[in-house]
Amino acid sequence: MNEVASxxxxxxxxxxxQMPGALMPMxxxxxxALGYIPSExxxxxxxxxxxxxxxxHGVVTYYHYFRSEPPGRHVVxxxxxxxxxxxxxxxxxxxxCSKLGSDGHGVTKDGAFTVEPVYCLGLCAQSPAMTLDDxxxxxxxxxxxxxxxxxxxxxx
Amino acid sequence: xxIKIYVPRDSAALAAGAEEVAAAITAEAAxxxxxxxxxxxxxxxxxxxxxxxxxQTGAGRIxxxxxxVEDVVGLFDAGFQVGGMHVLQLGLTxxxxxxxxxxxLTFARMGVTDPLSLADYQAHEGYxxxxxxxxxxxxxxxxxxxxxxxxxxxxxxxxxxxxxxxxAGLKATQKYVVCNADEGDSGTYSDRMTMEGDPFMLIEGMxxxxxxxxxxxxxxxIRSEYxxxxxxxxxxxxxxxxxxxxxxxxxxxxxxxHLHVRKAAGAYVCGExxxxxxSIEGKRGIVRxxxxxxxxxxxxxxxxxxxxVITFASVPIILSRGATFYKDYGVGRSRGAxxxxxxxxxxxxxxxxxxxGVTLRELMYDYGGGSASGRPIxxxxxxxxxxxxxxxxxxxxxLDYEAYAAVGAVVGHGGxxxxxxxxxxxxxxxxxxxxxxxxxxxxxxxxxxxxxRGVEVIDRIAxxxxxxxxxxxxxxxxxxxxxxxxxxxxxxxxxPFPVLSALxxxxxxxxxxVPDRKAA
Ligand SMILES: Cc1cc2nc3c(=O)[nH]c(=O)nc-3n(C[C@H](O)[C@H](O)[C@H](O)COP(=O)(O)O)c2cc1C
Ligand code: SF4
Ligand code: FES
Numbered sequence: 001m002n003e004v005a006s007x008x009x010x011x012x013x014x015x016x017x018q019m020p021g022a023l024m025p026m027x028x029x030x031x032x033a034l035g036y037i038p039s040e041x042x043x044x045x046x047x048x049x050x051x052x053x054x055x056x057h058g059v060v061t062y063y064h065y066f067r068s069e070p071p072g073r074h075v076v077x078x079x080x081x082x083x084x085x086x087x088x089x090x091x092x093x094x095x096x097c098s099k100l101g102s103d104g105h106g107v108t109k110d111g112a113f114t115v116e117p118v119y120c121l122g123l124c125a126q127s128p129a130m131t132l133d134d135x136x137x138x139x140x141x142x143x144x145x146x147x148x149x150x151x152x153x154x155x156x
Numbered sequence: 157x158x159i160k161i162y163v164p165r166d167s168a169a170l171a172a173g174a175e176e177v178a179a180a181i182t183a184e185a186a187x188x189x190x191x192x193x194x195x196x197x198x199x200x201x202x203x204x205x206x207x208x209x210x211x212q213t214g215a216g217r218i219x220x221x222x223x224x225v226e227d228v229v230g231l232f233d234a235g236f237q238v239g240g241m242h243v244l245q246l247g248l249t250x251x252x253x254x255x256x257x258x259x260x261l262t263f264a265r266m267g268v269t270d271p272l273s274l275a276d277y278q279a280h281e282g283y284x285x286x287x288x289x290x291x292x293x294x295x296x297x298x299x300x301x302x303x304x305x306x307x308x309x310x311x312x313x314x315x316x317x318x319x320x321x322x323x324a325g326l327k328a329t330q331k332y333v334v335c336n337a338d339e340g341d342s343g344t345y346s347d348r349m350t351m352e353g354d355p356f357m358l359i360e361g362m363x364x365x366x367x368x369x370x371x372x373x374x375x376x377x378i379r380s381e382y383x384x385x386x387x388x389x390x391x392x393x394x395x396x397x398x399x400x401x402x403x404x405x406x407x408x409x410x411x412x413x414h415l416h417v418r419k420a421a422g423a424y425v426c427g428e429x430x431x432x433x434x435s436i437e438g439k440r441g442i443v444r445x446x447x448x449x450x451x452x453x454x455x456x457x458x459x460x461x462x463x464x465v466i467t468f469a470s471v472p473i474i475l476s477r478g479a480t481f482y483k484d485y486g487v488g489r490s491r492g493a494x495x496x497x498x499x500x501x502x503x504x505x506x507x508x509x510x511x512x513g514v515t516l517r518e519l520m521y522d523y524g525g526g527s528a529s530g531r532p533i534x535x536x537x538x539x540x541x542x543x544x545x546x547x548x549x550x551x552x553x554x555l556d557y558e559a560y561a562a563v564g565a566v567v568g569h570g571g572x573x574x575x576x577x578x579x580x581x582x583x584x585x586x587x588x589x590x591x592x593x594x595x596x597x598x599x600x601x602x603x604x605x606x607x608x609r610g611v612e613v614i615d616r617i618a619x620x621x622x623x624x625x626x627x628x629x630x631x632x633x634x635x636x637x638x639x640x641x642x643x644x645x646x647x648x649x650x651x652p653f654p655v656l657s658a659l660x661x662x663x664x665x666x667x668x669x670v671p672d673r674k675a676a
Pocket of ligand 2 (some may be wrong): 425443595596597598599600601603604643644645646647648649
């Protein structure tokens with residue numbers, strides 16, 4: 001963690017530590033600032049909240065949303081829940097993984113993409129749904145996926 | 157006078173390009189020197205028409221949709237800003253059959269108002285419920301909720317008034333009102349629409365609960381998959397505070413209520429109320445054993461009212477119009493109306509608020525227009541990933557908690573996911589088990605281990621030798637039985653619902669020619 005990052009962590013800790021049940025807002029704050037929760041952030045969090053490092057680590061790893069590693073330059077989340085399945089999201093998922101060279105979990109080798117599953121975006125009336133760099137997209141067929149990708153400046 | 161044009165800000169509209177359409181309309185109006193007032197309303201919930209643009213005319217609001225950026229110039233050419241004719245014109249919004257045939261009680265304002273305008277909200281009956289509640293003794297507020305027959309909309313359908321009464325009757329230094337906005341079920345989005353499209357309704361409902369029970373602090377626990385809902389709720393809370401509707405002294409009544417948003421982090425099981433409490437407290441979202449019930453020892457160990465978004469959102473109209481008004485809708489012990497969500501392989505997917513008693517067949521065909529693919533509908537999952545697959549023989553069962561329970565199904569949060577005849581029910585059953593392994597909190601073995609075994613057994617049924625199939629199916633049934641009876645919460649306890657219903661109603665997808673129970 002560089003100087004800038006550790007200052008960001010300190011700032012988030014200072015602004016959230018007084019909240020009741022501060023850990024979740026603190027972790028969100030850090031991930032919002034840095035894109036992930038560096039392992040070096042765990043000790044100062046634990047200290048601020050009077051928890052053990054193991055407890056903090058346990059919470060970080062329990063929740064799917066929190067990342068312990070930085071994501072790729074672009075993040076693709078494809079809904080894999082039932083409603084989107086009913087409209088072909090399994091094919092979309094396979095297409096995205098093979099096109100971007102992802103195993104569906106971590107970052108692609110070139111660091112360009114993180115492709116990950118998400119279980120419902122609340123856009124089930126317009127399935128399949130996905131997000132690309134925090135923007136939501138509905139009725140995403142394979143063609144639309146390729147177009148969105150090209151527009152994002154990622155591989156196409 | 158400038159012309160009022162509405163472009164929804166609901167994320168379902170954004171996902172279909174509403175932001176770009178709004179920008180194009182603004183730019184084109186400026187180019188033509190037409191003065192417009194652009195309102196970013198919620199969505200009416202007719203999602204196949206999004207982005208659905210409306211213009212205010214003397215005759216009422218006229219809708220156009222689905223509008224794409226490329227349509228904007230043509231719309232202006234056609235004079236859409238004064239209601240002009242165009243191929244995308246849908247006529248008066250209120251007259252669109254899909255909307256007109258609904259019974260919008262809770263969702264009456266949805267898509268009509270600017271979600272963040274207190275003036276708009278109050279012009280459409282907003283805060284009439286709270287004002288009425290402030291003039292009543294607390295016991296009478298609770299009585300209204302009881303008399304209305306309002307049951308929890310989050311899944312378990314427990315009478316809301318009974319929880320409120322328990323909390324109201326306790327003495328404590330601090331009480332809480334907690335809203336479960338984790339909405340993890342596939343096929344559901346009514347909580348999201350409420351928070352994005354009519355957030356003051358939720359705030360009002362929670363405030364009424366606070367006044368009725370003596371709670372002074374409240375939390376809305378919103379899933380991280382809903383960034384727009386999080387942002388809109390946060391903003392709405394600030395607006396409500398500035399307007400005197402939240403804070404130390406609500407509308408000069410002497411009641412104080414402070415509301416906070418807490419963002420979840422992508423764990424389905426945190427929708428289970430006690431796991432949610434753990435999460436808000438800053439811990440891993442592991443389910444707590446009950447008793448003690450959260451009404452008695454809830455958030456931070458204090459008495460807490462916990463309800464779903466739609467449960468709270470149903471309260472303002474009950475208070476403003478009276479319990480009898482609300483109770484007169486519905487059937488049996490399922491009173492009022494439910495914002496039903498049509499999803500999956502459906503032509504006209506969207507929000508249909510109807511009184512209880514409507515049937516799946518009406519919903520899927522009269523509203524939904526059949527499958528999106530045009531193929532026959534094969535199975536419908538009602539009530540989220542823990543809900544049963546409902547076969548055609550049950551599509552005429554009235555939507556009613558008890559009637560559904562009688563056929564082994566659940567109404568749940570009112571999500572309806574349609575699958576056409578290409579669906580493979582064995583693979584959907586496998587998915588149900590897989591979802592449980594991914595999302596189990598890990599506290600009990602039948603759920604944690606059982607679901608993993610479930611995936612393996614279904615794989616063996618699908619690809620193993622045919623002569624072993626009856627035996628593997630028996631194993632799967634035994635496993636489901638263990639999960640139903642040995643799990644602490646409905647995650648493990650109800651995952652067998654989709655699995656067994658798939659097996660019972662679609663045995664051919666498991667390689668069985670006759671239902672196995674007859675075969676065995
Ligand atoms: C695994 C699991 C997930 C749940 N998810 C939700 C949810 O996302 N939203 C919700 O309101 N209730 C959910 N529930 C139900 C809650 O535990 C609880 O019954 C509900 O929040 C109470 O509010 P209500 O009485 O207004 O429905 C879930 C239950 C289980 C077992
Ligand atoms: S049934 Fe599953 S999710 Fe529920 S408490 Fe047990 S392990 Fe946790
Ligand atoms: S199931 Fe994919 S958005 Fe809801």
